[in-house]
Amino acid sequence: MEKYIDIIKTAYSDYWNYIKQSVLMELNWENYFYGLIAISLIVWALEAIFPWRKNQSLFRKDFWLDTFYMFFNFFLLNLIVLIALSNTAAALFNDILGLINLSVSNFQLIDINTLPFGLRILIFFIVVDFVQWWTHRLLHKSEFLWNFHKVHHSVKEMGFAAHLRYHWMEPVVYNSLKYIPLAIIGGFSAQDVALVHFFNITIGHLNHANISWDYGWLKYILNNPKMHIWHHSKALPEERKYGVNFGITLSLWDYIFKTNYIPYDGRDIELGFEGDETFPEDFISQELYPLKK
Numbered sequence: 001m002e003k004y005i006d007i008i009k010t011a012y013s014d015y016w017n018y019i020k021q022s023v024l025m026e027l028n029w030e031n032y033f034y035g036l037i038a039i040s041l042i043v044w045a046l047e048a049i050f051p052w053r054k055n056q057s058l059f060r061k062d063f064w065l066d067t068f069y070m071f072f073n074f075f076l077l078n079l080i081v082l083i084a085l086s087n088t089a090a091a092l093f094n095d096i097l098g099l100i101n102l103s104v105s106n107f108q109l110i111d112i113n114t115l116p117f118g119l120r121i122l123i124f125f126i127v128v129d130f131v132q133w134w135t136h137r138l139l140h141k142s143e144f145l146w147n148f149h150k151v152h153h154s155v156k157e158m159g160f161a162a163h164l165r166y167h168w169m170e171p172v173v174y175n176s177l178k179y180i181p182l183a184i185i186g187g188f189s190a191q192d193v194a195l196v197h198f199f200n201i202t203i204g205h206l207n208h209a210n211i212s213w214d215y216g217w218l219k220y221i222l223n224n225p226k227m228h229i230w231h232h233s234k235a236l237p238e239e240r241k242y243g244v245n246f247g248i249t250l251s252l253w254d255y256i257f258k259t260n261y262i263p264y265d266g267r268d269i270e271l272g273f274e275g276d277e278t279f280p281e282d283f284i285s286q287e288l289y290p291l292k293k
Contacts, residue, residue: 030194043160043205052212066161073164112185125196131178133253140243147290153273160205203249223247234272
């Protein structure tokens, strides 16, 4: 038990120091704090220049709530629980494997460090996105997990910051399901993770932005605003009641597994979910909603 307490203490200390270094600009390419701000300002400027819903204000409904969610989920949530939980879970998993004379390395199928940089990044990106796509489907299919995911779908006007409006339980589920496949192809550097993460954040911001882009033929590969808005549609056909367009960064999986759905231009469709009229509108109540359920 003392070992796990030390892991938690170290996780808190290390991440707090990382946050301080980020804010004080003591980091370079791995500075997520200013990276997130830069990406957000660029996409927000694109919303101002190329608005899809021209009557929608730049300070749309829940703009400040979503901005708070963005910084809370991206930084404070890691400080409060995720880093400590992730490190502790990894140590516990390794200890359990040790009881049967195994380790994570026994499951590693390839030595990723022997591959060229570009191929290593591509493999990491595709594996992470595929796992997240299936996890996203699970959030819609499971009634228990759907109650947590409702926080994200409570958005009524789409904008870049809506990307990071989600309940703290979601990254717990995502990270748990990513652990094994990433362990199997382990060996990624912090720079690998940062590059993929920044790219995913950029695409995620654009997916939720008030921008009329579909990227031309790339729409069959990359998720985009005209596709993702249908994921947030309040009204879907009965045969699609568990959701559509589950792509996180890649739309490719939706086309492969036939969950793609863009019946017409969805610029002005109503967003939300059935019964969202009674869904709480403030941060604390939204965080408590699924726990009460």
